[in-house]
Amino acid sequence: MSRPILLKGGRVIDPxxxxxxxxxxxxxxxxxxxxxxxxxxxxxxxxRDVSGLVVAPGLVDVHVHVREPGNxxxxxxxxxxxxxxxxxxxAVCAMPNTDPVTDNQAAVGFxxxxxxxxGLARVYPIGAISVGQRGEQLAxxxxxxxxxxxxxxxxxxxxxxxxLMRTALEYARTFDIPxxxxxxxxxxxxxxxxxxxxxxxxxxxxGIPAAAEEIMVARDILLAELxxxxxxxxxxxxxxxxxxxxxxxxxxxxxxxxxTPHHLSLDHTACEHYNTNAKMNPPLREQPDIEALRxxxxxxxxxxxxxxxxxxxxxxxxxxxxHAPFGIIGLETAFAVAHTTLVLGGALSLGELISRMxxxxxxxxxxxxxxxxxxxxxxxxxxxxxTPWTVDPARFHSKSRNTPYGGxxxxxxxxxxxxxxRVVHEGEAAAAR
Amino acid sequence: xxxxxxxxxxxLVGLEFLSADQIRLILDTAEPFKEVSERQIKKVPALRGxxxxxxxxxxxxxxxxxxxFAEKRLSxxxxxxxxxxSSVSKGETLVDTAKNLEAMRIDMVVMRHGASGxxxxxxxxxxxxxxxxGDGKHEHPTQGLLDMLTIRxxxxxxxxxxxxxVGDILHSxxxxxxxxxxxxxxxxxxxxxxxxxxxxxIEDFGVTVFSRIEAAIEWADVLNVxxxxxxxxxxxxxxxxxxxxxxxxxxxxxxxxxxxxLTIMHPGPMNRGVEIExxxxxxxxxxxxxxxxxxxxxxxxxxxxxAGGRPELADAAKSGPSE
Amino acid sequence: MTRASEKQxxxxxxxxxxxxxxxxxxxxxxxxxxxxxxxxxxxxRGVELAERLAGIIEREEGARVPRGALDxxxxxxxxxxxxxxxxxxxxRLPEDLTGKHVFIVDDVLYTGRTVRAALxxxxxxxxxxxxxxxxxxxxxxxxxxxxxxxxGKQAKVGAKEFVEVLIAELDGKDEVNLVSRR
Numbered sequence: 057m058s059r060p061i062l063l064k065g066g067r068v069i070d071p072x073x074x075x076x077x078x079x080x081x082x083x084x085x086x087x088x089x090x091x092x093x094x095x096x097x098x099x100x101x102x103x104r105d106v107s108g109l110v111v112a113p114g115l116v117d118v119h120v121h122v123r124e125p126g127n128x129x130x131x132x133x134x135x136x137x138x139x140x141x142x143x144x145x146x147a148v149c150a151m152p153n154t155d156p157v158t159d160n161q162a163a164v165g166f167x168x169x170x171x172x173x174x175g176l177a178r179v180y181p182i183g184a185i186s187v188g189q190r191g192e193q194l195a196x197x198x199x200x201x202x203x204x205x206x207x208x209x210x211x212x213x214x215x216x217x218x219x220l221m222r223t224a225l226e227y228a229r230t231f232d233i234p235x236x237x238x239x240x241x242x243x244x245x246x247x248x249x250x251x252x253x254x255x256x257x258x259x260x261x262x263g264i265p266a267a268a269e270e271i272m273v274a275r276d277i278l279l280a281e282l283x284x285x286x287x288x289x290x291x292x293x294x295x296x297x298x299x300x301x302x303x304x305x306x307x308x309x310x311x312x313x314x315x316t317p318h319h320l321s322l323d324h325t326a327c328e329h330y331n332t333n334a335k336m337n338p339p340l341r342e343q344p345d346i347e348a349l350r351x352x353x354x355x356x357x358x359x360x361x362x363x364x365x366x367x368x369x370x371x372x373x374x375x376x377x378x379h380a381p382f383g384i385i386g387l388e389t390a391f392a393v394a395h396t397t398l399v400l401g402g403a404l405s406l407g408e409l410i411s412r413m414x415x416x417x418x419x420x421x422x423x424x425x426x427x428x429x430x431x432x433x434x435x436x437x438x439x440x441x442x443t444p445w446t447v448d449p450a451r452f453h454s455k456s457r458n459t460p461y462g463g464x465x466x467x468x469x470x471x472x473x474x475x476x477x478r479v480v481h482e483g484e485a486a487a488a489r
Numbered sequence: 490x491x492x493x494x495x496x497x498x499x500x501l502v503g504l505e506f507l508s509a510d511q512i513r514l515i516l517d518t519a520e521p522f523k524e525v526s527e528r529q530i531k532k533v534p535a536l537r538g539x540x541x542x543x544x545x546x547x548x549x550x551x552x553x554x555x556x557x558f559a560e561k562r563l564s565x566x567x568x569x570x571x572x573x574x575s576s577v578s579k580g581e582t583l584v585d586t587a588k589n590l591e592a593m594r595i596d597m598v599v600m601r602h603g604a605s606g607x608x609x610x611x612x613x614x615x616x617x618x619x620x621x622x623g624d625g626k627h628e629h630p631t632q633g634l635l636d637m638l639t640i641r642x643x644x645x646x647x648x649x650x651x652x653x654x655v656g657d658i659l660h661s662x663x664x665x666x667x668x669x670x671x672x673x674x675x676x677x678x679x680x681x682x683x684x685x686x687x688x689x690x691i692e693d694f695g696v697t698v699f700s701r702i703e704a705a706i707e708w709a710d711v712l713n714v715x716x717x718x719x720x721x722x723x724x725x726x727x728x729x730x731x732x733x734x735x736x737x738x739x740x741x742x743x744x745x746x747x748x749x750x751l752t753i754m755h756p757g758p759m760n761r762g763v764e765i766e767x768x769x770x771x772x773x774x775x776x777x778x779x780x781x782x783x784x785x786x787x788x789x790x791x792x793x794x795x796a797g798g799r800p801e802l803a804d805a806a807k808s809g810p811s812e
Numbered sequence: 813m814t815r816a817s818e819k820q821x822x823x824x825x826x827x828x829x830x831x832x833x834x835x836x837x838x839x840x841x842x843x844x845x846x847x848x849x850x851x852x853x854x855x856x857r858g859v860e861l862a863e864r865l866a867g868i869i870e871r872e873e874g875a876r877v878p879r880g881a882l883d884x885x886x887x888x889x890x891x892x893x894x895x896x897x898x899x900x901x902x903x904r905l906p907e908d909l910t911g912k913h914v915f916i917v918d919d920v921l922y923t924g925r926t927v928r929a930a931l932x933x934x935x936x937x938x939x940x941x942x943x944x945x946x947x948x949x950x951x952x953x954x955x956x957x958x959x960x961x962x963x964g965k966q967a968k969v970g971a972k973e974f975v976e977v978l979i980a981e982l983d984g985k986d987e988v989n990l991v992s993r994r
Contacts, residue, residue: 257688258505260605260627260662330606374584376604378625496897521883521900530936533886793886797897 058478060084062097065107066438071411072113072427081111083434086477090430104472106438112410113426114146114177114435114475115391116417119211119236119290119314119362121383122179124170125163126155131367131455133170133179139365139387139454140177141481144470146435147418147425148177148365148387152184153212159184159195161203168204176480177473178435180423185210185224185235191217194224201231206421209236211290214272216242221276225285234288234312234421239272239297240264240338249378251324251339259330261377266294266345269338273297277304277311288420289313291364293338295348302357312420314362315349317386317393318460326460332373332380333460336366350403353412360417361409363390367456385454389447389461391439395468399441406441438472440483445469497794500612500619503628504669512670516638518790519783525562526785536563536796539596543569544586545622546602551757552622552632555781556599559788565597583607587614597796600624618795626660632756633666635787637674639780640711643752648675653705655739656715656764657686657726663756667713668694681705682737685726702737706744711752714739717764730763740766750774757781822949822967822975823988831964832861835946836868838962839915842944848912850940851879854930855901858882858918860979861948865917878906882916887929909938915962919977921947924958949975949988 061083068079068091075091082090082097097103117140123131131139133150140148150167152158158167164181171179183200187193189210197208208228215221215237228235245268250256252263273289277300280287292298292313304311323342326334334340352358366383373380386393391413398404404412418426425435446465449457473481495510504512525533541560545553553569560567572586583602590598597618600608605625612619623629637647644650652671658664658680671678672695679697680687681704692698699705706712717733727733744751753765753775761767770777823831843849846869853862859881866877883901885891916930927945934943946962951969969975969990976989 252689254690254693257690257694258665260625260665262626330609371584376583376602376607376610376625378604378606518897518900521886521902524903525886528936529938532936534932535886535891794897 058086060097060101061434061474061477061479062095062101062103063106063111063436063438064103065105066109066111068111068428069407069410070113070428071407071415073429075428076407081428081436083436083474083477086434088428088430088432088434088436091428106472108442109471110406110410110439110441111428112437112439113414113428113432114437114473115144115410115413116423116425117145117148117363117365117387117390118207118360118417118421120148120150120365120387121153121367122150122167123367124154125166129455130369133167134174134176135453135455136365136367136387137171137174137176137179139385139452141473141475142453142470143387143389144391144437144439144473145387146177146437146473146475146480147180147423149180149182149206149421151182151209151211153189153210157184157189158182159187159189159200161196161199164200164203164205175478177475180204180206180421182207182209182211182236184208185215186220189213191215191220194220194227197224197227197231197233201233205233206423207234207236207288209238209290211236211238214238214240214242218275218279222279222283225279225283225287229283229285232422234286236288236290237272237276238290239269239276241268241271244268244271248339249335250327251341253324253342255324255327259327259377264337264339266296266341269294270296270300273300277301277309280304280311281307281309284310286310286312291316291319291338291362292349292352292358293319293341293345295345298348298352298357302352302355305357312359313357314360314417315353315358316364317361317390317397318384320346320349320353320361321393321397322460327377330377331460332375332377333384333458335377335380335382336364336384337382350398353398354403354408359420360412361390361394362417363387365454366458367454368458370457373458384458384460385452385456386459388452388454389459389466391470392445392447392466392468393461395441396466400467434474434477436474437470440469440471441467443467443469496797499795500608500621501630501791501795502608502612502619502621504630504633504666504673505628507669507673509673512634512637512673515634515787515790515794516641518794519634519638519786522786522789522793523783525789526782531562532564533562534564535793536560536565539565539796540594541565541567541597541599541792542590542595543567543622544572544590544598544600545570546572546600546607547623549601549622551781552601555784556622556788558785559792562785563789563792565792583610584614587611590617591615597792620791620795623662626662626665628666628669629662630666631784631788631791632663633670634791635780635784636663636667636713636754636756637670638783638787639754639776640676640752642779642783643776644710647671650676650711651679651709652676652711652713653679653681653699653709654713654715655681655702655705655737656717658682658691658715659686659688660718661715664715668696679705679708683727683733702739703743703746706747706751709751710749711754712739713754713756714765715756716758716760730760734763738762738764738766739769741768741772744769744774752776754780818992819976820990821987822990823965825986828948828986828988831948832864833868835948835962835964836865836872839865839946840869840873842961843913843915846873846875846877848941849877850906850909850912850914851877851917852882852905852914852930852934853879854916854918854926855881855883857977857979857982858916860981861919862917865946880905882930882933884926884929884933887933889925889929903933905937909934909940911939911941913942913944914940915944915946917946919947920949920951920975921945921958921960921963922951922953924954924956927958928956948977951975
């Protein structure tokens, strides 16, 4: 049993209760027991002075690749959980494109046990939609949910068959879980390495047109309407997608969507000089797409931010652009990039950002978390939103280093992360307090 | 005081980022090398003792031979490495290849590779000079240069000359190099080909687009006809090679209706009866063989310029002109 | 601000013309007439000088004297260290040199390395019966065992000085100066 913790004097932002005020937070027995001014704690409490810092519900990332089982050299559940808490996340959802694919109850149970063993951020498994993610036959959704899966997805790949997607959406209603799709029309995107546009024309690389995503976004929204199910659209990247989602929500269709910090901050020019750390799927697009995504996030058309943390071994990315794998890591830079780009950039308030990185993703995936109301699980992050810091990939807790942000300076960092009432991460500055 | 002559840097990766002066330097330097190829003894000692590896990941006869002649005529020692497609199609091997070359202290590498950006990838990782002999769909700079030299030979200048690139521009590294080089030296550039084979947004590169070959012929001074590959038909970009010839082929009939005599170019190897009619390829306006001759001279110039001296030793040697 | 270098004139236009006149006679003597005689000038000023000498010989002897130009850049022994690549001039030789008496013509003979390069290059063009060297100024300071057969003027030149040869066709006037570098 860990000692009670009293966080004194921080600016407490709790989107679940529309609260934003300086207050103290008392944590006992793994739960938030009180929030208010001048509350005291029991004698044995650890008192932490967090004045000048922000106290928020632990961040929630619904799209993370943990690479275990199968590619433990790139990341494991434990190292992903460690990277997560370093980024201020107390809960993440693990995509099932592992090796072997997480498409049955034993595999789902494995992820849950690994998460418990790590004892850091909670790692919630997402099960595959289809067996082996081969897009043919539904995986045992009920069994997987029973073992702890919180959603299903074939992410990494699109669900090509409209029939399979519809069936999955209908069947998922039984368990009230979202079906998350990676929207990519395979024949349009085949062989593409980056966004189809002027930069790809100059670099001599095959491009993935925006239409490849929008076609599947439109299809998934229509299938959500047809089935009454809940479709969650992964890593949106184009302005056309934002328009389609907006109209879908206006019509009351159960569609939710996420966007990555990198799609909110980088465009296709980041790929110049064949920088493989700017290669991901969906690719970085153009400035008008970035503007539309920010606007969509502000309106709530895009519900939340998710990192799509995709670790890769260093020598895999050390290749000609065409041959390098897609994906970058993001757990340890997500809040920094989002805060600097959106809050300091004027698109969102701090409270709105925290809501979209904590309360809302938890709500979309029906997860506990995203709240500091008394009685809630004590999943808390303490954020420094004033001190600039420079990203040094060598110091990441993740096993991988594939980030385009190395050497860049941002403002926004978790200095203290508490999960289930225990301190699971402390930055150097916070330790001194 | 005369300004310092432009230099080329360590590698020749492409023409996109070269200045007009640098391109002119290469073209001007190629002139004396044309003369060397006309001599009885086609050899000068300029690169004596240099080791050059021709690293070809894609099969190529003509480009490799052209480079080999250029290297040997400069008295360099050459080694040919033909890496077969399947075993070296992944990037990891490229990194290991780079490290091995570095360890063997090779002076220069001439590389052709199937991935765009491979030449820069290698150039960034080894100290040897790297010359791009074609990387994926990105650039083929020595081809662009020899094309420009040939146009200059026949038109006296490149400024204002109207050059139309004909064919599969989307997949062509020759087209890209031509585009950058020609626009930098003041030529007017156009493209003509089936829409699926033109990059979207090509107009933004300052290029006129012709949908019909007749319009291109009406406009141009020079046609640079690109090879159409069978894979384009198999990839669904065009219905058939026969239709391509009927609609876009450069034929004698079409040329006879041109308002002025056109210079006809082709990087080779030609698909006779697909993109170009035999009578045209062998006809009086074809300068295709001049391109081949110029190819060796241009490559000699590039090798000569890149294997440049080490300036830091220049001061030590400088005690006056050695006469 | 650079200090002006000192200049001392070794040959003015008249003296240069006289020297060329004498050199032309010496060439004809050494070659025993104009049969098989070829003048090859080294880029750049040697080419102009060869042109002038050939002209004088043709007027005196009434016979055509073939002349050519040789650029020795690609045969230099200091290509590695000379820094940015020097511009290569034109090489054009009038005919097959085998069996001919070739006179290499240059403006200044100093270390002898240029002539060495010229000899190597000529060897790639054929086998002359004989090669002679004709220079306008011999400034001493040889680094190789090479000597001129015909010299316009000997000059004692220090290491910090250089010989500046100006030719009307290229520089607007005929003059040879000794310039001190500061």
